[in-house]
Amino acid sequence: MTTSTLTKTDRTDRQPPAWTKMLDLSDRALAVLLLAPAAILLSLIIVYPVMRLIYTSFFSLSLTSGLPAEFVGIENYQLMIEDPVFWETTWNTVLITLITVPGALFVGLGLALLANIPFRRQWPVRLSLLIPWALPLSFAGLIFAWFFHSEYGVVNDVLSRFGIEGVIWFNSPNLAFAAICLTIVWKTSSFMALIILAGLQTIPRSLYEAADVDGAGRIRQFFEITLPLLKPAIVVALIFRTITALQTFDIPYMMTGGGPGTSTATLAMYIHQNTVSFLDLGYGSALAVVMFALSMCVTAVYLRIIRTKE
Amino acid sequence: MTKTFLAGALLSASIFGLAAPAFADTELKVYISSQHQPQVWRKVMDQYEAANPGTKVTIETGGNTSEAQAQYLNTIMSAKDSSLDVLILDVIRPAQFAAAGWTSPFEGKDMSVYLPAYAEANTVDGKVVALPAFADSMFLYYRKDLLEKYGVEPPKTWDELKAAVKKINGGENNQDLQGLSFQGKAIEGAVCTFLLPYWSQGKNLTDNGKLTFDKQAAVNSLKLWKSFVDEGVSKKNIAEVATDDTRKEFQAGNVVFAVNWSYAWAQSQSKDSAVAGKVGVARLPAMTGGEQATCLGGWEWGVSAYSKNQDGAKKLVEYLSSKDASKFMAVNGSLLPTHSELYKDADVLKAAPWFADAKQVVETAKPRPVTPRYNEVSETIRTTVNAVLAGVTTPEDGAAQIEARLKRILR
Numbered sequence: 001m002t003t004s005t006l007t008k009t010d011r012t013d014r015q016p017p018a019w020t021k022m023l024d025l026s027d028r029a030l031a032v033l034l035l036a037p038a039a040i041l042l043s044l045i046i047v048y049p050v051m052r053l054i055y056t057s058f059f060s061l062s063l064t065s066g067l068p069a070e071f072v073g074i075e076n077y078q079l080m081i082e083d084p085v086f087w088e089t090t091w092n093t094v095l096i097t098l099i100t101v102p103g104a105l106f107v108g109l110g111l112a113l114l115a116n117i118p119f120r121r122q123w124p125v126r127l128s129l130l131i132p133w134a135l136p137l138s139f140a141g142l143i144f145a146w147f148f149h150s151e152y153g154v155v156n157d158v159l160s161r162f163g164i165e166g167v168i169w170f171n172s173p174n175l176a177f178a179a180i181c182l183t184i185v186w187k188t189s190s191f192m193a194l195i196i197l198a199g200l201q202t203i204p205r206s207l208y209e210a211a212d213v214d215g216a217g218r219i220r221q222f223f224e225i226t227l228p229l230l231k232p233a234i235v236v237a238l239i240f241r242t243i244t245a246l247q248t249f250d251i252p253y254m255m256t257g258g259g260p261g262t263s264t265a266t267l268a269m270y271i272h273q274n275t276v277s278f279l280d281l282g283y284g285s286a287l288a289v290v291m292f293a294l295s296m297c298v299t300a301v302y303l304r305i306i307r308t309k310e
Numbered sequence: 311m312t313k314t315f316l317a318g319a320l321l322s323a324s325i326f327g328l329a330a331p332a333f334a335d336t337e338l339k340v341y342i343s344s345q346h347q348p349q350v351w352r353k354v355m356d357q358y359e360a361a362n363p364g365t366k367v368t369i370e371t372g373g374n375t376s377e378a379q380a381q382y383l384n385t386i387m388s389a390k391d392s393s394l395d396v397l398i399l400d401v402i403r404p405a406q407f408a409a410a411g412w413t414s415p416f417e418g419k420d421m422s423v424y425l426p427a428y429a430e431a432n433t434v435d436g437k438v439v440a441l442p443a444f445a446d447s448m449f450l451y452y453r454k455d456l457l458e459k460y461g462v463e464p465p466k467t468w469d470e471l472k473a474a475v476k477k478i479n480g481g482e483n484n485q486d487l488q489g490l491s492f493q494g495k496a497i498e499g500a501v502c503t504f505l506l507p508y509w510s511q512g513k514n515l516t517d518n519g520k521l522t523f524d525k526q527a528a529v530n531s532l533k534l535w536k537s538f539v540d541e542g543v544s545k546k547n548i549a550e551v552a553t554d555d556t557r558k559e560f561q562a563g564n565v566v567f568a569v570n571w572s573y574a575w576a577q578s579q580s581k582d583s584a585v586a587g588k589v590g591v592a593r594l595p596a597m598t599g600g601e602q603a604t605c606l607g608g609w610e611w612g613v614s615a616y617s618k619n620q621d622g623a624k625k626l627v628e629y630l631s632s633k634d635a636s637k638f639m640a641v642n643g644s645l646l647p648t649h650s651e652l653y654k655d656a657d658v659l660k661a662a663p664w665f666a667d668a669k670q671v672v673e674t675a676k677p678r679p680v681t682p683r684y685n686e687v688s689e690t691i692r693t694t695v696n697a698v699l700a701g702v703t704t705p706e707d708g709a710a711q712i713e714a715r716l717k718r719i720l721r
Contacts (some may be wrong), residue, residue, distance in 0.1 A: 063388055063409075063410045064406055064409050064410060064682040064683050064685075065409065065682065066409040066410065066411065066682065149550070150546075150547040150550065151547060168546055168547045168549075168550070170547075170549065170550055170700075171546070171547060171549050171550070171700040171701065172700070172701075172702075173702060257495075257496055258496070258693070259495075259496045259549070259693065259696050259697070259700070260496075260549055260696055260697050260699075260700035260702045261496075261693050261694065261696060261697030261700070261702050261703060262693055262697075263697075263702060273689065276381050276384055276385060277377075277380070277381060277384070277685050277689070278683070278685050278686050278689075279384060279388065279406075279410070279685075
């Protein structure tokens with residue numbers, strides 16, 4: 001308040017143009033004005049589509065029927081509960097998340113610790129960390145589909161060199177699932193490693209030196225210094241990784257297309273199939289709402305964890 | 311729609327004082343999937359441009375499988391995008407496109423010039439929704455040299471085929487030589503895989519859009535394909551095999567019999583083919599006691615309902631499905647003609663002698679179910695075939711699943 005009275009007395013001498021009066025806003029109004037562009041942009045590209053999605057999920061809207069959209073209430077959600085493929089794909093998605101998120105965390109942590117060792121040349125290590133992360137998901141899926149191919153794949157070739165008979169990876173739901181999870185861990189652990197590596201480099205060396213003086217061993221140092229100080233970085237990495245894991249699409253789509261049968265299809269693939277292939281926008285929207293809710297729940301849980309830690 | 315457009319155009323012309331010749335410049339964009347030899351179609355477009363001064367035709371390519379192509383067009387068309395004027399469509403899609411209102415009908419078009427199967431496939435509820443681009447169906451490719459060596463006639467039934475393979479494999483004693491290659495991957499081709507023995511038992515999947523599913527025939531069909539895998543006639547990873555894999559394996563000389571479309575012929579006769587001159591093409595075998603049946607393929611030309619140049623696009627499609635264009639594509643692209651008399655044409659037969667026998671096969675080929683919800687029908691059948699061949703589902707359970715899901719789709 002005092003500042004604004006000061007500026008007012010200053011201005012009276014110079015006779016400012018009339019329009020500046022209109023801009024003489026209170027702090028609150030200024031804050032609203034400055035935030036407005038971002039808020040409008042976010043509403044347009046995030047809030048509006050999400051609302052529209054929820055709205056559509058209450059309609060029977062299929063482009064193959066030739067009929068106009070009809071309000072059906074929660075019928076799409078009832079169909080979903082009775083739909084075995086919905087439960088199968090949701091379970092597959094949850095399973096992929098439960099396996100690949102911790103998997104990528106452990107591998108990523110190992111890679112980050114390895115990359116943090118003071119090598120004479122840092123760049124080959126950093127580069128090899130970056131490559132899987134920079135590779136588009138669908139390319140990774142295609143490459144690994146060839147790796148695991150029963151006849152031409154390198155995996156079976158290596159196995160046979162050790163005297164183990166190769167298997168037809170994509171003929172068995174369990175093996176196909178394992179192949180997909182391995183690929184996802186390979187693809188995503190470098191992202192984990194990059195974030196953790198950044199966290200590692202913020203830990204002061206002096207802490208380790210002090211621990212050395214106090215006679216703490218390497219393992220003790222890791223659990224007492226490294227891990228606690230890495231926690232914020234790990235939580236951030238976990239949030240991003242879990243949400244992308246719930247949305248897993250590209251890698252199973254390229255590797256198995258959901259096969260054999262529908263045993264490796266994910267919820268995102270089922271949404272894509274219902275909307276893009278079957279053109280059943282109502283049902284597809286209802287499925288997408290469920291995935292949105294799942295992602296929101298996970299985010300809420302993680303945010304809670306961060307807040308309590310602070 | 312066209313009338314209001316013309317009226318609007320005339321109005322704006324008079325307002326802005328545009329000269330009439332400005333309308334002669336027509337630009338048309340044609341969508342062709344990359345698997346369908348766009349470079350050969352380009353020559354047909356060049357001929358059209360030469361005959362119609364002021365018209366410019368550009369080709370957009372994309373989607374090298376029927377599914378990928380459908381997904382792309384579904385996205386474009388549901389957004390009411392007007393950038394494409396003419397679309398190439400798989401024979402199974404006109405019904406879906408018509409129901410969604412994505413193609414413009416050809417009013418008063420005489421379809422009797424085409425093979426009856428294509429007149430039918432392109433007519434939905436009495437309206438002509440697309441015109442045929444080329445014909446196709448599935449054939450049995452076989453190694454003429456190996457069959458002659460062992461004195462085996464091309465098999466008329468699947469059981470004869472099994473016996474022939476056992477005889478040839480016994481003599482050749484070659485681990486890499488596969489008896490029969492067919493499509494077991496969960497792709498569009500696997501729908502035909504299922505239907506071939508099903509139809510051969512005299513059963514139909516639908517009648518006038520109503521489901522007429524025969525469960526026993528379905529079980530028999532799935533059992534037959536599974537028996538090829540179990541008895542070592544086909545390789546164990548057949549659930550990974552897509553259409554072009556079959557073509558490659560056969561072309562490399564690793565297969566005695568193969569189920570494939572007509573396109574495989576041209577490449578099997580090319581210079582880098584291990585089997586050039588050793589290939590025979592026959593009708594597909596029947597179930598013992600059944601009739602020989604094959605799957606109708608082929609692609610169609612549709613005019614996008616969102617095209618801003620309806621008349622120009624329709625005129626181009628009329629040309630693309632004309633006898634001249636069909637002959638050009640038969641000679642230069644080895645695509646089966648949609649005009650009956652071209653199967654006797656000297657130039658066509660010089661390029662592909664076996665076309666002489668192909669007409670009868672195409673004429674007796676059966677269409678896959680015609681329904682706007684075909685994508686769901688296809689998905690149901692192909693994932694089940696794939697699961698049965700991978701050994702995840704039994705033929706009995708598979709048939710039950712197909713029946714249950716089709717009942718919901720084709721109510």
